[in-house]
Amino acid sequence: MPLSDAQVQKMKQKRETILEQAIQMFAEHGYNDTTIAKVAKASGVSFGSVFTYFENKDQLFYAAVVEPLRVYAKELLDFDSNAEDTVAELRKMVTAHIKIFSSFETYLRLVVQVIGYHNRFAEPFAELDAFHNTFRGKIGELVKKGQEQGQLQVRDANYAATAYTSLLIGLRVNLTDSPDSQMWEKFVPFAMQLFGPKGE
Amino acid sequence: MPLSDAQVQKMKQKRETILEQAIQMFAEHGYNDTTIAKVAKASGVSFGSVFTYFENKDQLFYAAVVEPLRVYAKELLDFDSNAEDTVAELRKMVTAHIKIFSSFETYLRLVVQVIGYHNRFAEPFAELDAFHNTFRGKIGELVKKGQEQGQLQVRDANYAATAYTSLLIGLRVNLTDSPDSQMWEKFVPFAMQLFGPKGE
Amino acid sequence: MPLSDAQVQKMKQKRETILEQAIQMFAEHGYNDTTIAKVAKASGVSFGSVFTYFENKDQLFYAAVVEPLRVYAKELLDFDSNAEDTVAELRKMVTAHIKIFSSFETYLRLVVQVIGYHNRFAEPFAELDAFHNTFRGKIGELVKKGQEQGQLQVRDANYAATAYTSLLIGLRVNLTDSPDSQMWEKFVPFAMQLFGPKGE
Amino acid sequence: MPLSDAQVQKMKQKRETILEQAIQMFAEHGYNDTTIAKVAKASGVSFGSVFTYFENKDQLFYAAVVEPLRVYAKELLDFDSNAEDTVAELRKMVTAHIKIFSSFETYLRLVVQVIGYHNRFAEPFAELDAFHNTFRGKIGELVKKGQEQGQLQVRDANYAATAYTSLLIGLRVNLTDSPDSQMWEKFVPFAMQLFGPKGE
DNA sequence: TATGAATGAGGATTCATTCAT
DNA sequence: TATGAATGAATCCTCATTCAT
Numbered sequence: 013m014p015l016s017d018a019q020v021q022k023m024k025q026k027r028e029t030i031l032e033q034a035i036q037m038f039a040e041h042g043y044n045d046t047t048i049a050k051v052a053k054a055s056g057v058s059f060g061s062v063f064t065y066f067e068n069k070d071q072l073f074y075a076a077v078v079e080p081l082r083v084y085a086k087e088l089l090d091f092d093s094n095a096e097d098t099v100a101e102l103r104k105m106v107t108a109h110i111k112i113f114s115s116f117e118t119y120l121r122l123v124v125q126v127i128g129y130h131n132r133f134a135e136p137f138a139e140l141d142a143f144h145n146t147f148r149g150k151i152g153e154l155v156k157k158g159q160e161q162g163q164l165q166v167r168d169a170n171y172a173a174t175a176y177t178s179l180l181i182g183l184r185v186n187l188t189d190s191p192d193s194q195m196w197e198k199f200v201p202f203a204m205q206l207f208g209p210k211g212e
Numbered sequence: 213m214p215l216s217d218a219q220v221q222k223m224k225q226k227r228e229t230i231l232e233q234a235i236q237m238f239a240e241h242g243y244n245d246t247t248i249a250k251v252a253k254a255s256g257v258s259f260g261s262v263f264t265y266f267e268n269k270d271q272l273f274y275a276a277v278v279e280p281l282r283v284y285a286k287e288l289l290d291f292d293s294n295a296e297d298t299v300a301e302l303r304k305m306v307t308a309h310i311k312i313f314s315s316f317e318t319y320l321r322l323v324v325q326v327i328g329y330h331n332r333f334a335e336p337f338a339e340l341d342a343f344h345n346t347f348r349g350k351i352g353e354l355v356k357k358g359q360e361q362g363q364l365q366v367r368d369a370n371y372a373a374t375a376y377t378s379l380l381i382g383l384r385v386n387l388t389d390s391p392d393s394q395m396w397e398k399f400v401p402f403a404m405q406l407f408g409p410k411g412e
Numbered sequence: 413m414p415l416s417d418a419q420v421q422k423m424k425q426k427r428e429t430i431l432e433q434a435i436q437m438f439a440e441h442g443y444n445d446t447t448i449a450k451v452a453k454a455s456g457v458s459f460g461s462v463f464t465y466f467e468n469k470d471q472l473f474y475a476a477v478v479e480p481l482r483v484y485a486k487e488l489l490d491f492d493s494n495a496e497d498t499v500a501e502l503r504k505m506v507t508a509h510i511k512i513f514s515s516f517e518t519y520l521r522l523v524v525q526v527i528g529y530h531n532r533f534a535e536p537f538a539e540l541d542a543f544h545n546t547f548r549g550k551i552g553e554l555v556k557k558g559q560e561q562g563q564l565q566v567r568d569a570n571y572a573a574t575a576y577t578s579l580l581i582g583l584r585v586n587l588t589d590s591p592d593s594q595m596w597e598k599f600v601p602f603a604m605q606l607f608g609p610k611g612e
Numbered sequence: 613m614p615l616s617d618a619q620v621q622k623m624k625q626k627r628e629t630i631l632e633q634a635i636q637m638f639a640e641h642g643y644n645d646t647t648i649a650k651v652a653k654a655s656g657v658s659f660g661s662v663f664t665y666f667e668n669k670d671q672l673f674y675a676a677v678v679e680p681l682r683v684y685a686k687e688l689l690d691f692d693s694n695a696e697d698t699v700a701e702l703r704k705m706v707t708a709h710i711k712i713f714s715s716f717e718t719y720l721r722l723v724v725q726v727i728g729y730h731n732r733f734a735e736p737f738a739e740l741d742a743f744h745n746t747f748r749g750k751i752g753e754l755v756k757k758g759q760e761q762g763q764l765q766v767r768d769a770n771y772a773a774t775a776y777t778s779l780l781i782g783l784r785v786n787l788t789d790s791p792d793s794q795m796w797e798k799f800v801p802f803a804m805q806l807f808g809p810k811g812e
Numbered sequence: 813t814a815t816g817a818a819t820g821a822g823g824a825t826t827c828a829t830t831c832a833t
Numbered sequence: 834t835a836t837g838a839a840t841g842a843a844t845c846c847t848c849a850t851t852c853a854t
Binding site: 219247248249259260268269 | 823824832
């Protein structure tokens with residue numbers, strides 16, 4: 013007996029709710045202090061149901077880390093590594109990234125944990141690491157282009173990209189309780205400096 | 213009957229061993245996956261003995277975070293915020309910091325965890341936060357001086373300091389498995405850029 | 413999906429079994445020497461299940477003390493404080509009480525422990541104390557009535573009631589291993605004396 | 613090297629202090645919640661020293677129960693079972709007993725526990741039981757004499773004695789927090805009734 | 813599919829007791 | 834004799850996971 017469309021919809025919705033609550037709680041209280049029972053309660057389902065949608069706690073954690081990544085990845089990679097005016101594109105990119113990071117508080121807490129315990133969380137870490145490489149790579153390309161055009165001082169573009177992503181994650185770690193995006197914006201010029209724009 | 217000096221020494225040594233093992237394991241496997249039994253075994257003592265030296269697991273964790281801080285704090289603050297040649301002092305400072313951070317792998321993993329779950333680890337977090345403020349403050353002073361002397365471009369010195377400490381921590385997070393200090397050194401010029409040195 | 417009636421019945425039965433075993437063991441071996449594991453084993457359930465029915469050991473103890481009280485209270489208060497023939501009613505009451513106390517061995521051991529450590533067992537003690545006051549009060553009323561009617565010598569009715577309940581509990585303490593109800597019956601006339609019946 | 617008298621005195625004193633503290637704490641908090649460490653601390657000695665004076669915790673408990681008994685036994689048996697005026701002697705005895713029991717709060721809490729868990733505390737219980745039999749026996753003799761003299765109504769003297777000791781212990785249990793000896797005195801006439809004095 | 817009772821492995825902690833100093 | 838560090842058995846409790854309904 014196939015499920016009706018309405019039923020499929022309802023189930024999707026339920027899965028979504030559980031995942032959102034899980035992200036919230038994993039980020040806030042960590043893996044161990046987040047119990048399946050608490051997630052279930054916060055989601056308004058029985059804890060048995062959590063196992064209907066996620067094989068086990070590790071899978072739930074994996075999904076909590078990896079699924080948002082797909083969304084955020086797109087936003088973070090939304091810049092043109094072939095742009096003509098490299099510096100302008102970089103500035104647009106940095107501004108967008110800063111804005112995204114300032115609003116990511118919950119999710120990035122999760123990311124930091126995964127990185128911190130990458131032995132324990134090998135699988136989600138692999139995904140994050142893969143994205144990080146893609147991310148750095150694309151930024152590196154843009155930087156390289158800017159250097160070739162003479163708009164940026166010549167330095168190792170990959171290191172510049174790594175310094176840049178490190179600054180982003182470091183700010184997120186340090187400004188733990190500062191959702192105030194105005195303050196975040198102040199860091200745009202500092203981030204730009206890492207790329208060595210000429211005449212600034 | 214007071215303990216003999218030899219006794220006292222032996223106890224100090226034992227406490228030290230336990231703490232070192234605890235730091236290692238907390239950093240590697242996190243708070244929850246580090247059991248007292250494992251720490252005891254790694255330290256070559258019975259688990260009951262751990263409780264002789266540390267009131268409970270939370271206190272052990274606290275000590276693991278806070279005691280090394282006292283040592284590292286001194287190293288990290290070892291620069292002159294009144295130096296005449298600001299840029300030279302900054303470069304020396306940055307080089308030293310990069311070196312220190314490159315060797316901190318274990319301890320900084322711990323730090324990242326504490327920051328990530330600062331709700332859970334409120335007390336050690338408070339200590340880290342206090343140090344961070346001192347650290348940023350002293351760097352900010354040096355930057356301010358450089359700006360007054362005209363050696364640095366004028367920007368908000370506190371934000372510069374925050375960007376700098378963020379870069380350091382972000383590098384540590386991103387370069388999780390890179391104890392290679394040669395690679396770390398490459399980041400010195402990028403860090404310097406955050407302070408806006410003129411004519412570089 | 414609500415539980416079926418049969419399920420609910422089974423659970424009630426299981427809870428009952430656990431509680432009975434707990435009463436038995438708490439009475440026999442005391443709070444500390446009664447482990448959850450032993451109670452579980454005696455009840456034929458896993459020890460995890462005990463926590464399904466009782467929040468923790470203290471709650472189990474509380475239930476073990478308070479739930480039987482509801483039953484016994486009714487039996488003990490089953491006399492008429494407005495009876496016409498006071499002495500006859502008192503004799504009936506005393507006979508009933510003696511019989512009840514003679515059969516209470518297990519439960520009263522528990523009661524004695526709670527009273528003995530009323531600091532430690534504050535909550536169950538409060539319940540017992542409340543019942544004791546009700547019990548004494550009702551007896552006192554009957555005694556007062558008898559005195560007004562001239563059937564009993566005039567003494568403080570409340571002290572008489574306290575002396576009576578003390579005798580009951582004292583007998584239970586002293587005759588620890590005497591379930592022999594024939595012997596208990598012999599104490600009826602002594603108990604009656606406390607009320608000062610005229611012409612006996 | 614024999615110990616000096618002063619040293620022997622000091623040790624006796626220390627043992628005494630430990631025992632007093634132990635009685636206090638066993639009575640107040642029970643066997644299990646009274647730790648050797650706490651007793652040692654309250655006594656101003658190291659917990660190792662407790663083991664110098666008492667073989668182990670059980671022996672300490674045994675001493676706490678049995679040693680005071682030797683003192684109290686003498687007081688409780690201080691009446692003349694051959695007295696000419698039986699009723700007067702009984703009244704004197706009851707008055708003395710009530711007074712003693714009213715002041716025994718701590719010790720009798722201990723006694724009640726031993727009786728309550730006589731399986732667990734078999735050895736101290738045996739001592740208490742032996743004393744109880746002696747105590748009842750001597751009272752029984754006096755009662756028997758009074759009956760022979762026609763001063764008391766004829767009833768089973770042993771049951772009367774048991775009823776009497778039960779009333780004493782029951783009062784002690786019930787009046788847990790009433791050190792007020794004035795109130796206790798009110799129970800003298802009730803206790804007397806148990807012996808069936810003629811013409812009262 | 814949804815529920816929640818049942819299970820038991822795992823872990824922090826307490827504390828009597830031993831024993832070296 | 835006095836001390837207190839060392840030990841590890843014992844116990845409460847949590848929680849992921851299974852499975853009958």
